[in-house]
Amino acid sequence: MAQALDSEGRELSWTGRSVDIDRIEAELTKLRYLTAGDADAGESLAIRTSLANMVVLAEDDETAAQASRVIEDLAAHHPSRALIVIARPSEDESRIETSLAAHCHLAPGLDQHVCCEEVTLHVSGRAAFHLHSIIVPLLIPDLPVVVWWTGPLPAESHLIEELCGLADHFVVDSSRFTDLGDLSRMREVAALHDCAIGDLNYERLRSWRDLVERHTGAGGLGEWISSVKSAEIRFTQQAKQTPAQAILFLAWLAVHCGWELDSATAGGSNRLTLRQDKREIPVYLEPVKYEGVDRGWLVSIKLAFERDGEAALLSVSRTGDPLLITVRTELPDGVREEHVRIEACDSQTVLMHQLDTAPHDPEFVRLLIAAAPLIQAARA
Amino acid sequence: MTAQAATLTTAPVSDSATDPCTIVIFGASGDLTARKLMPALYNLALDGRLPPGLAVVGYSRTKWSNDAFREEARKNVEEHSRRPLDPEVWDSFASGLFYSYGGYDDPEGHDRLNEKLREVEAERGIGGNRLYYLAVPPTTFVDIIEQLGRCREQSAAGESWSRVIIEKPFGVDLASARELNRVVHTVFSEDDVYRIDHYLGKETVQNILVFRFANGIMEPIWNRRYVDHVQITVSESLGVGHRGSYYDGSGALRDMVQNHIMQLLALIAMEPPLAIDGLSVRDEKVKVLNAVRLFDNDEVALATARGQYGPGWVAGEEAPAYRAEEGVPDDSRTETFAAMRLFIDSWRWAGVPFYLRTGKRLPKRSTEIAITFKPAPQLLFQDFVDEPHLEPNVLSIRIQPNEGISLKFLTKVPGSPPRLRPAAMDFLYGTSFVIQSPSAYETLLLDALQGDATLFTRSDEVVAAWTIMDRVLNGWHSMPPLELPNYEAGTWGPAAADELIERDGRKWRKL
Ligand SMILES: NC(=O)c1ccc[n+]([C@@H]2O[C@H](COP(=O)([O-])OP(=O)(O)OC[C@H]3O[C@@H](n4cnc5c(N)ncnc54)[C@H](OP(=O)(O)O)[C@@H]3O)[C@@H](O)[C@H]2O)c1
Numbered sequence: 001m002a003q004a005l006d007s008e009g010r011e012l013s014w015t016g017r018s019v020d021i022d023r024i025e026a027e028l029t030k031l032r033y034l035t036a037g038d039a040d041a042g043e044s045l046a047i048r049t050s051l052a053n054m055v056v057l058a059e060d061d062e063t064a065a066q067a068s069r070v071i072e073d074l075a076a077h078h079p080s081r082a083l084i085v086i087a088r089p090s091e092d093e094s095r096i097e098t099s100l101a102a103h104c105h106l107a108p109g110l111d112q113h114v115c116c117e118e119v120t121l122h123v124s125g126r127a128a129f130h131l132h133s134i135i136v137p138l139l140i141p142d143l144p145v146v147v148w149w150t151g152p153l154p155a156e157s158h159l160i161e162e163l164c165g166l167a168d169h170f171v172v173d174s175s176r177f178t179d180l181g182d183l184s185r186m187r188e189v190a191a192l193h194d195c196a197i198g199d200l201n202y203e204r205l206r207s208w209r210d211l212v213e214r215h216t217g218a219g220g221l222g223e224w225i226s227s228v229k230s231a232e233i234r235f236t237q238q239a240k241q242t243p244a245q246a247i248l249f250l251a252w253l254a255v256h257c258g259w260e261l262d263s264a265t266a267g268g269s270n271r272l273t274l275r276q277d278k279r280e281i282p283v284y285l286e287p288v289k290y291e292g293v294d295r296g297w298l299v300s301i302k303l304a305f306e307r308d309g310e311a312a313l314l315s316v317s318r319t320g321d322p323l324l325i326t327v328r329t330e331l332p333d334g335v336r337e338e339h340v341r342i343e344a345c346d347s348q349t350v351l352m353h354q355l356d357t358a359p360h361d362p363e364f365v366r367l368l369i370a371a372a373p374l375i376q377a378a379r380a
Numbered sequence: 381m382t383a384q385a386a387t388l389t390t391a392p393v394s395d396s397a398t399d400p401c402t403i404v405i406f407g408a409s410g411d412l413t414a415r416k417l418m419p420a421l422y423n424l425a426l427d428g429r430l431p432p433g434l435a436v437v438g439y440s441r442t443k444w445s446n447d448a449f450r451e452e453a454r455k456n457v458e459e460h461s462r463r464p465l466d467p468e469v470w471d472s473f474a475s476g477l478f479y480s481y482g483g484y485d486d487p488e489g490h491d492r493l494n495e496k497l498r499e500v501e502a503e504r505g506i507g508g509n510r511l512y513y514l515a516v517p518p519t520t521f522v523d524i525i526e527q528l529g530r531c532r533e534q535s536a537a538g539e540s541w542s543r544v545i546i547e548k549p550f551g552v553d554l555a556s557a558r559e560l561n562r563v564v565h566t567v568f569s570e571d572d573v574y575r576i577d578h579y580l581g582k583e584t585v586q587n588i589l590v591f592r593f594a595n596g597i598m599e600p601i602w603n604r605r606y607v608d609h610v611q612i613t614v615s616e617s618l619g620v621g622h623r624g625s626y627y628d629g630s631g632a633l634r635d636m637v638q639n640h641i642m643q644l645l646a647l648i649a650m651e652p653p654l655a656i657d658g659l660s661v662r663d664e665k666v667k668v669l670n671a672v673r674l675f676d677n678d679e680v681a682l683a684t685a686r687g688q689y690g691p692g693w694v695a696g697e698e699a700p701a702y703r704a705e706e707g708v709p710d711d712s713r714t715e716t717f718a719a720m721r722l723f724i725d726s727w728r729w730a731g732v733p734f735y736l737r738t739g740k741r742l743p744k745r746s747t748e749i750a751i752t753f754k755p756a757p758q759l760l761f762q763d764f765v766d767e768p769h770l771e772p773n774v775l776s777i778r779i780q781p782n783e784g785i786s787l788k789f790l791t792k793v794p795g796s797p798p799r800l801r802p803a804a805m806d807f808l809y810g811t812s813f814v815i816q817s818p819s820a821y822e823t824l825l826l827d828a829l830q831g832d833a834t835l836f837t838r839s840d841e842v843v844a845a846w847t848i849m850d851r852v853l854n855g856w857h858s859m860p861p862l863e864l865p866n867y868e869a870g871t872w873g874p875a876a877a878d879e880l881i882e883r884d885g886r887k888w889r890k891l
Binding site for chain 2: 020021022025026029032050051077094096123126127130132133134136137139140141142143144145166356357358
């Protein structure tokens with residue numbers, strides 16, 4: 001067991017091997033008392049204002065450490081009790097290793113600390129198949145539960161179902177999925193349990209969607225929207241996986257432009273065909289090399305329009321600096337170019353957006369339902 | 381506010397308020413003595429709160445000497461005390477420990493005990509005040525009481541007092557509880573009977589009355605106008621352990637609902653007492669229990685649920701089915717889970733449902749009372765919330781673990797667009813008071829020594845609680861047998877419990 005002390009000699013973290021839940025609970029309580037300060041000694045009490053329980057399922061220690069940093073950074077805005085769970089089902093011995101820590105921040109404008117607890121659990125052996133039974137006792141009662149599943153979905157849905165049963169909001173990152181069909185599976189499970197679903201990968205498209213929406217609205221290419229001749233979506237190369245972000249963007253684009261999603265067919269490598277009013281629209285999904293941008297993320301999109309013998313073009317693309325986007329519109333009456341700085345798409349920012357907005361996002365759910373044939377075609 | 385002001389003990393406790401006396405523990409070789417009573421007495425000694433010269437005389441069938449009893453007690457204190465053993469305090473405390481053995485219905489054994497008591501009392505100069513503690517299985521209560529009656533007749537008691545603490549369960553149904561009351565009253569007057577429900581010794585349970593009646597803002601909203609419903613949950617993650625054979629004869633309703641949950645219900649729902657004393661508080665508790673609407677068999681089917689656990693996983697460990705537990709028959713039909721909806725037909729509570737649930741092998745250990753208030757009108761904020769209704773305010777009083785009180789309310793998420801989200805204002809009992817709370821048994825033993833019965837159950841309270849439970853037991857008895865087990869260990873009980881509350885458009889709280 002290791003113990004860390006703060007500057008006043010208060011023990012603010014704890015580590016235990018092969019511990020039971022009662023022990024973890026007791027240590028958590030101790031931690032809460034320690035961070036509360038000594039009222040009789042005139043110390044102001046630390047405010048414990050957990051607004052949610054955040055349950056993170058991490059594949060390994062590295063992902064767990066990243067998640068821990070994200071949650072700590074979010075604490076000022078979204079103070080929560082975090083449970084970070086790393087399951088190791090392949091190990092023989094069934095046991096739980098735990099470490100606890102309190103993250104305390106000085107509250108702006110106040111002479112008080114805001115403290116949140118973080119529990120990291122390494123669960124090995126058969127217990128790893130019953131994570132639900134370990135997580136539930138450690139949740140703060142009656143606060144919303146956000147589950148953040150950081151990796152690919154498991155082939156077997158049992159744990160996902162159990163977690164959806166206790167979660168109010170289930171956040172995944174489809175960029176980590178090996179099969180984008182898992183997004184549809186996730187949606188179905190979440191719907192059964194009345195649990196809201198969010199996807200960080202879709203959240204990363206927010207700026208791209210906003211830009212396309214703005215430039216294809218009134219005053220832009222609004223009149224051309226139903227005359228797309230072809231589309232090209234480029235994304236950074238990734239090994240073997242379905243280009244989740246590109247497909248999600250395409251699904252959004254198809255709904256936005258009124259294309260028939262159930263008409264999607266695969267036509268050779270990297271090519272899909274969709275229809276609008278019997279007209280075929282070829283879409284090219286092209287992996288490219290691009291420095292400084294994570295694998296699978298969008299690099300550029302290009303929409304070619306044709307109407308009454310005239311042509312137009314909208315291109316939205318990263319230019320050097322990964323956060324600098326160039327939007328170029330070519331219309332018969334001239335060319336316009338605009339440079340826009342978009343928001344970072346790191347996990348902290350996109351998770352913050354997820355938590356800031358209403359968890360139930362009917363538009364996203366409708367999109368997932370509509371996109372099912374497209375996802376199916378893209379897998380082919 | 382200090383921790384003392386938060387207890388029900390009216391006057392600050394001074395040691396002089398406690399007369400010199402002897403505590404006689406029947407069942408001194410048992411589990412309760414080892415885990416609770418000895419550590420509690422030692423902690424009282426540590427705080428200097430025991431009467432001067434106090435003697436503790438253990439009695440049971442196990443043939444121990446004084447020294448063996450002291451050695452056993454030391455081991456138990458070392459293992460179970462909330463504070464470490466101080467050798468100096470221990471030596472002085474241990475010099476007051478004595479032991480006598482014999483059967484509970486054996487006149488010779490009791491005569492020997494009396495002889496010993498007289499010796500000890502004379503040697504220590506502590507007069508004849510005695511506090512008898514029945515820490516034995518309930519099957520022996522009557523034998524012991526009868527022997528105490530016989531011995532008392534032989535020795536004119538004079539000025540000194542005799543009190544008896546009786547452990548739970550007090551009866552197994554209404555008839556047996558009445559009969560036990562009758563027997564007890566042949567020897568002791570009601571004022572000298574202390575029926576223990578250790579829940580009432582918990583600081584947070586006592587704090588319910590302080591919270592309700594010492595804070596002006598609570599009482600005006602504590603009624604049918606503002607309260608939508610109340611939920612009381614006593615959930616345990618453990619199974620029956622080595623108590624299988626005892627538990628199988630009892631079940632969740634008798635083991636938890638009839639006593640602990642009924643006490644919590646009474647404290648939450650009672651009218652303000654005239655004073656915080658044994659008479660006034662217990663008068664009000666009895667009144668509210670008598671106002672609980674009694675079930676008929678149809679209502680039992682509709683408004684109660686019961687279950688028994690099958691195998692599963694709890695807290696990361698595999699849990700066997702109830703029927704596979706030690707001491708439990710493989711065809712047992714005993715319920716390990718009980719839930720019900722009660723109404724209190726009083727001016728204050730008419731129409732407000734009280735949902736109660738308790739069970740073993742549930743996902744976590746938790747005891748709480750939650751008062752859900754009626755929601756504010758939707759009008760102003762309907763665009764800012766995800767749900768069709770605004771979330772109601774909930775006041776939850778946690779008895780264990782993490783004793784405290786929290787109030788859930790809606791708040792605006794910083795930034796725009798405006799969005800409302802529930803937040804909890806949390807008061808964690810232990811963080812505001814630096815001193816550690818005494819254990820329930822410390823509080824209750826001290827109260828009994830001082831003759832304060834406020835936190836003990838009176839005979840009419842026991843009868844009132846059994847009257848409610850008897851209807852449920854009869855109803856269950858008349859229903860066709862359930863398919864058991866009907867819930868998996870590690871879940872929140874059988875589906876019928878969810879249906880019971882969901883029929884009213886409500887849900888059990890997520891704990
Ligand atoms: N243990 C707890 O945590 C707990 C909590 C709440 C209430 N209680 C109540 O407190 C009382 C004592 O509980 P406990 O757990 O201490 O019980 P226990 O250990 O089973 O019994 C206490 C002592 O009674 C004697 N005894 C046991 N079974 C007997 C029998 N069938 N006939 C006659 N004597 C018997 C034994 O002493 P000898 O053989 O030496 O005579 C035993 O050491 C019970 O009424 C129980 O319901 C206990």
